[in-house]
Amino acid sequence: GDSTTSVLCEYTLKDIDHVLEGTFKEADSSSFWRELPRDHMPEGVPKNCDSNQNLSDTVLSFLRSHVLMHGNIYSRPPFQIVFQTFNMNITKLVSDYISITTGNDAGEQLTLLYVGTSDGKILKLLQKKKTEKYRWLSTWLIDDKKTPIRDMIIAEDTKQLYVSTDAGVYQLSVGQCNRYTICMECERDPLCRYDVQHNRCVESDDGPKSSARHSPELWCKKSVQRPAKVFQLIRKVGETIWLQCDVNEHLRPNIEWRWNGQNIQESMNNNYLLTKEQNLIIIGMNTSLNGQYTCFVFNQPIVSYALDTDGESLNSFGYGSSSVSTTLSKRDCTCITAEKYIEKYNDWCKEFENYQRAYNEWEILRDQSCPKP
Structure with a gap:
């Protein structure tokens, strides 16, 4: 099908001025473009981007x-x-230059680029050094109508981003740190820092943080030792259980489920099923499946479920030097509507039907290729 591609290239004003100080092209009688001699140019033609004089009718x-x-x-x-x-399609660009300090007290200037698109999104990009490529940091959807971004401007005094679309005008902070769900992405943004105590991304208190953390991956792996949420669940033998890992959509391909520290994806059995959103379904719960189920993204624990069957004792599970456990009860749960429950149940049914269909097809192929003795 048809696809659309937009590209960003970087130019310098010095190079632009150098060309503007040069000569023009002109098509000759054979429509061949050639250089126009300088003495054929009238006096008063602007030489650079800063020219602001009144131009004659001849010019x-x-x-x-x-x-x-x-x-x-x-x-x-x-x-x-x-x-x-x-x-x-890219519809609008606006840039912000920020200065940060390093361990040698030598300042560095970073470039943050906010890119508006035709489907109502804003891409936040970072360039650490001139001539380097921009790195994608995050994507924001302004509203559900997905109307094109028409204009953007940054208020330097308040560091607020004003966005204009066909639907209205919006005011956003340039940080938008709460949109990051994992430490590594948060620490890559110079305007944000990861609050390890509360497992969340917040705006840096003192403005742009130091660039001393050259490896956010290593810092996050060392600092974030426990998930933001730990639940204890008691389920009946034979029950089907759905465990959710709630992260941003672009992170779902990187979800890794571990059972008591063991990667489930590497040893999938008939009791485990992954949905297209990479949530985990446990079919036919039994005592051999008891344990700690943890969702990881880039080695960061996101949520953990301590799962037991009726009659089994509950244990708390430790992360680093601390031990955390939470028991779910009606009082702790957030109430949901019947429609929402039915929607989730139907989604699960569709996934299970796909699994059952694939399993039946596998059995047919097995019997055809390997006849029973």
Whole structure:
């Protein structure tokens, strides 16, 4: 099918001014574009982007008929795309330059780029050094209507981002740290820091944080030792159980489920089923399946379930030097509507039907290729 690609390239004003100070192109009688000699240009043609003088009618007429400069402007680095998007059109760009301090008291300047798209999204990009490619940090959906981003501006005094769409005008903080669900993504953003005590991403108290953490992955792996949520569940033998790992959609392919520290995906058996959202379904609960089920994303524990069957003793599970356990009760649970419950149940039924269909097909193929003696 048709696909749309948008690219970002970076140019310098110095290179642009250098070309503007040069000569123009002109099509000859054979429609071949050639360089126009400088003495054929009228006096008063602007030489750079800063030119702001009144232009004569002769100059204006010349500029209307000569729209191409002879020189070429190359991106920095040459012919390199600094960022590329697929299946979306870029409609607006706005940049923010922030200074941070390092251990040597030498300042660094980072560039944050906010990219508006035709489907109502804002992409937050980071460039640590000039000539480097931009790194994607996060994506925000302004509203459910997905109307195109028409204009954006950053208020320097309040660091608020004002966004205009066909549906209205929105005011957002430039950090949007609460959108990050894991430590590693949070620590990559110079405006955010990960609160280990409360397992959440918050805005940096003192403005842009130091860039001393050159490896957010290692820092997060060392600092975040326990999940934000730990639940204890008691279920009956033979029951089917659904365990949810609630993370942002783009992180779902990186979900890893572990049972008592063992990777479940590497040893999937008939009792385990993963949904398309990478949630875990346990079919036919029995005592051999008791234990600690933990969802990890990039080695960070997100949520853990201490699962026992009736008659088994409950144990708390330790993370690092601490031990955390929570027992679910009607008082602790958030009430949901019947419609929401039915929707989730139907989703589960569809997943189970797909599993059952695949299992039946496998049995047929097994019997065909390996006849019973």
